Amino acid sequence: MTTDLCVGWPRYDHPDDLAAIEATPLAERGLPGTSYDLLRRAAGQWPERTAVTVLPDAASWRSPTSRTYADLLADVHRMANALHRLGVRRHDTVALLAPNCDELITALLAAQLAGIVTPVNPALARDHVTELIRRAGARVIVTASKELDPEAYETGAELARQGLVDHVLVLRPTGAVDRNDALAGCPDDRFLGEPPTSTDLASFFHTGGTTGAPKLAAHTHANEITDAWMIAANSVLDQDSVVFAALPLFHVNALVVTLLAPLLRGQQVVWAGPLGYRDPALYGDFWRIVEHYRIATMSAVPTVYAVLAACPVDGADIGSMRCAMVGASALPDGVRTAFETATGIPLLEGYGLTEATCASARGFLDVRRPGSVGQRLPYQHIRIGHGLPPGEIGPVLISGPAVFPGYVEGKGADGFRISSQGKVTDGWLDTGDLGYLDEDGFLHLTGRAKDLIIRGGHNIDPRVIEDALLAHPAVTGAQAVGQPDRRAGEIPVAYVTLADGTVGEDELRAWAAAHVSEAAAAPKAVRVLDALPVTAVGKPYKLPLRADATRRVLAEVLDDLAEVGADAGSGTVTVTVTLRAGITDTAEVQRRVGEFAVPCRIVTRDRGDD
Numbered sequence: 001m002t003t004d005l006c007v008g009w010p011r012y013d014h015p016d017d018l019a020a021i022e023a024t025p026l027a028e029r030g031l032p033g034t035s036y037d038l039l040r041r042a043a044g045q046w047p048e049r050t051a052v053t054v055l056p057d058a059a060s061w062r063s064p065t066s067r068t069y070a071d072l073l074a075d076v077h078r079m080a081n082a083l084h085r086l087g088v089r090r091h092d093t094v095a096l097l098a099p100n101c102d103e104l105i106t107a108l109l110a111a112q113l114a115g116i117v118t119p120v121n122p123a124l125a126r127d128h129v130t131e132l133i134r135r136a137g138a139r140v141i142v143t144a145s146k147e148l149d150p151e152a153y154e155t156g157a158e159l160a161r162q163g164l165v166d167h168v169l170v171l172r173p174t175g176a177v178d179r180n181d182a183l184a185g186c187p188d189d190r191f192l193g194e195p196p197t198s199t200d201l202a203s204f205f206h207t208g209g210t211t212g213a214p215k216l217a218a219h220t221h222a223n224e225i226t227d228a229w230m231i232a233a234n235s236v237l238d239q240d241s242v243v244f245a246a247l248p249l250f251h252v253n254a255l256v257v258t259l260l261a262p263l264l265r266g267q268q269v270v271w272a273g274p275l276g277y278r279d280p281a282l283y284g285d286f287w288r289i290v291e292h293y294r295i296a297t298m299s300a301v302p303t304v305y306a307v308l309a310a311c312p313v314d315g316a317d318i319g320s321m322r323c324a325m326v327g328a329s330a331l332p333d334g335v336r337t338a339f340e341t342a343t344g345i346p347l348l349e350g351y352g353l354t355e356a357t358c359a360s361a362r363g364f365l366d367v368r369r370p371g372s373v374g375q376r377l378p379y380q381h382i383r384i385g386h387g388l389p390p391g392e393i394g395p396v397l398i399s400g401p402a403v404f405p406g407y408v409e410g411k412g413a414d415g416f417r418i419s420s421q422g423k424v425t426d427g428w429l430d431t432g433d434l435g436y437l438d439e440d441g442f443l444h445l446t447g448r449a450k451d452l453i454i455r456g457g458h459n460i461d462p463r464v465i466e467d468a469l470l471a472h473p474a475v476t477g478a479q480a481v482g483q484p485d486r487r488a489g490e491i492p493v494a495y496v497t498l499a500d501g502t503v504g505e506d507e508l509r510a511w512a513a514a515h516v517s518e519a520a521a522a523p524k525a526v527r528v529l530d531a532l533p534v535t536a537v538g539k540p541y542k543l544p545l546r547a548d549a550t551r552r553v554l555a556e557v558l559d560d561l562a563e564v565g566a567d568a569g570s571g572t573v574t575v576t577v578t579l580r581a582g583i584t585d586t587a588e589v590q591r592r593v594g595e596f597a598v599p600c601r602i603v604t605r606d607r608g609d610d
Contacts, residue, residue: 009265012378013235015367015440021233021378026401031229033198034221036076036113036191038228038263043073046266053293054102056174057273058282061289065102065175069266072106074188079103079110081186084193086140086167088115090200091415093136095165097122097129097152098144099274100249102174105259107142108249113191118204118216119250122152128214129155130164135216136204137411139166148173148274174273198222201416204408205252207354216408217354218418219252227357227402228260230377236322236365239266241296244289246272246282251538253327256358257299270295277304287316294320301328301538302335305347306476306499309338323348323365327373328538332470332477334499349373351443355429356380357402361443372442377402382443383428384436393446393461396433403429434461451542453482453492460521465494468515469526474503477532480523481542483549486595493549494523497532543568550575550598557592562602575600 008030010021032038042051047070055061067075088094094111096119098104111117118136120129122144133141143156148171156168169182196202202221206214237243245258262269270293273279277300282289286308289295298321305326321343327350336347351373352359360382363374376382380402385394406420423430434452435445447463454460462480469478477497482490496508505526513522527548533541550573551566558564561583565576577589577600586602593600 009233009235011235012233013364013366015364015375015442018375018378026226026379029229031225033225034112034196034200035109035202035224035260035263036195038225038260039069039073039076039109042263042266043069045069049266050268051263052102052105052269052271054100054105054174054271055273057275058279058285060175060273061285061292063175064270067102072109075106076109076113077191078183078186078188079106080113081192082169082183083110083114083140084191085186088140088193090115090194090196092116092140093118093138093204093411095120095133095136095138095141096143096249097141097156098171099149099152100246100254100271100276101144101148101171101274102271103171103180104142104249105271107169107171108255108259111142112202112221113195114193116201116204119255120206121248121250122149122155124214126155126158130159130162132206132214132216133159133164135408135410137416140169141165141167142169142171145170145172196221198225201405203255205250205354218405218408218416219357220405223357223402223404224256224260226379227359227377228256229264230379230402231257231359231362232261232264233378234362237265237267237296241265241267241322242294242320243267243269244272244293244295244298245269246276247299247538248276252352252354252358253299257325277301283307283311286311287313287318290318290321291316296320296322297325299325299327302326302331303477305339306332306335309335309342313343318343318345321345325350327351327359332475333370334470334473335476351445353431355404355423356398356400356431357404360398360400360402369438369440369442372438372444375440375442382437382441388436390437390439393434393436395449396431396435396443396445397428398431399427399429403427451481453480453490455482455485455488455490455492455520460492460518462492464516464518464521465492465512465523468512469494469496469508471515472503472508472511474498474500475508479532479540479542479545481545481549483524483546484553484596484598492521492523493525493527495527495529495532495545495548497529501528543573547573554593554596554598554600557595558589561589561592573598576603577601578603 011017032041048068050066051069051072053064053066055064092115120132141156144152146153159165160168198221203219204216243262247254323346325348346365349363350359351361360380361374361376380400383397388394406418409417434447434449447461451462452459465480466478469475475496476499480492480494483493485491508526516522533544535541547566547568551564555564562577562579567574
């Protein structure tokens with residue numbers, strides 16, 4: 001049994017709709033098997049409808065490049081055949097190393113058709129890029145031209161010089177009029193190779209890329225298509241809704257939420273320029289862009305909405321915007337209130353992770369549940385621990401068709417070595433998050449299991465501290481970590497960003513102490529930063545803060561003997577203690593450091609390492 005997806009979309013705008021949706025088995029939904037099947041279906045149903053509109057940059061938003069669904073399919077055929085001509089086959093990998101542009105959309109879909117795509121953040125350190133491409137086994141890389149991103153171009157050239165890749169294809173900036181010679185002579189009406197099936201690998205996405213070698217999460221075509229359908233099955237939007245996209249395509253949200261899901265509905269997607277939400281010029285004209293293109297929804301992280309809340313609408317007609325989607329990190333109440341008050345646009349929270357393809361829970365416009373990231377998506381299941389009752393906090397586990405096959409550990413003669421590395425047991429993915437389900441099945445996140453602060457044997461959830469600080473009207477972001485302590489092992493400290501500089505750290509510490517739920521969670525210090533550290537895909541990254549907290553406390557106790565440095569670049573906090581001039585006896589340094597149970601490297605100025 002199959003269903004015409006264009007007319008067979010279920011009603012889905014209320015939590016009670018979930019049971020009716022799942023009454024029809026997923027296998028009977030008639031979903032396309034692969035992204036290629038999805039694109040062919042879209043081009044067949046809506047050949048002349050605009051599929052993608054790409055801005056060259058934020059300042060040129062009135063001069064975009066647009067393609068219909070028929071155009072997009074033809075371009076993907078042409079690019080996939082070029083890759084096939086270079087030797088890419090079903091189980092070969094194509095790496096992408098470029099900021100967003102018109103041709104990158106084509107390249108991603110073409111790489112999934114010809115083989116397996118590995119999108120890589122071009123801002124990563126070159127050794128990280130090298131390791132990701134080596135692990136993925138990519139022999140072809142699609143990178144930016146010099147005009148689009150000179151550093152990405154040079155990285156691609158260096159990989160070729162090293163012999164790590166055999167071929168480098170170069171993408172032109174959006175709107176370039178010169179021809180891409182790599183596509184010359186490639187047919188645009190069909191694919192000459194073996195098309196994928198639903199169980200084939202589609203993508204390898206890196207999971208952050210903060211330090212060391214980031215993990216590569218494998219996705220099948222079925223993973224991505226089913227998750228995209230769950231997102232697209234949203235009654236708030238219809239086929240005439242226009243989606244705004246500005247997250248980078250090395251992020252699963254950009255692929256699943258703003259590329260594949262709109263393809264299912266025949267929607268137009270307006271893509272920002274190569275800098276995306278990092279382009280300052282975007283914010284000055286943002287509401288004019290919404291008005292001009294009649295944008296209905298967008299997807300971004302909380303910091304974007306904090307900036308947009310301060311951008312005057314200035315009479316622009318933004319009535320087309322029905323909601324704005326937010327995820328990746330906790331949404332501060334102050335940011336929600338400021339954005340919704342300034343714009344009248346409701347924020348719709350969601351929750352997901354790369355290991356579950358993209359999204360696993362979503363909120364609802366008409367059923368607000370403060371503090372929740374939403375109800376599970378259809379055909380996915382969420383439980384707490386081994387089945388804890390409502391209200392009890394434990395590890396968040398997910399099962400269903402979006403759970404990934406595992407991490408890519410390398411490629412050998414028999415194919416890719418893929419392992420869940422203990423993340424999946426009996427079909428249940430351990431997300432690493434802590435949370436609870438309420439009586440209605442809405443998920444409330446309380447923190448990361450690895451981020452627990454253990455004070456004298458007492459577990460403190462950092463979210464308790466962060467929520468208290470985020471309730472302050474001046475606080476736009478907050479992260480709490482454990483600082484080494486000679487008596488308690490760890491004590492909580494917090495780092496925040498502010499909307500303005502009118503509030504001091506002592507006032508913030510007093511505010512937190514008055515608003516946390518238990519005295520043990522009151523932070524010892526609250527420190528103000530210009531920006532909180534995040535991973536390459538925009539998620540909170542606390543290790544540099546732990547390093548800073550460690551450095552501060554050791555610098556205080558060793559002030560008369562040594563200088564202290566702490567680094568998180570190795571993936572763990574590494575402390576280096578350098579003795580001051582004239583100090584040679586390390587025994588006292590070792591004694592003081594030993595009180596904190598912090599491993600460190602001691603350096604004397606005359607003799608080197610001790």
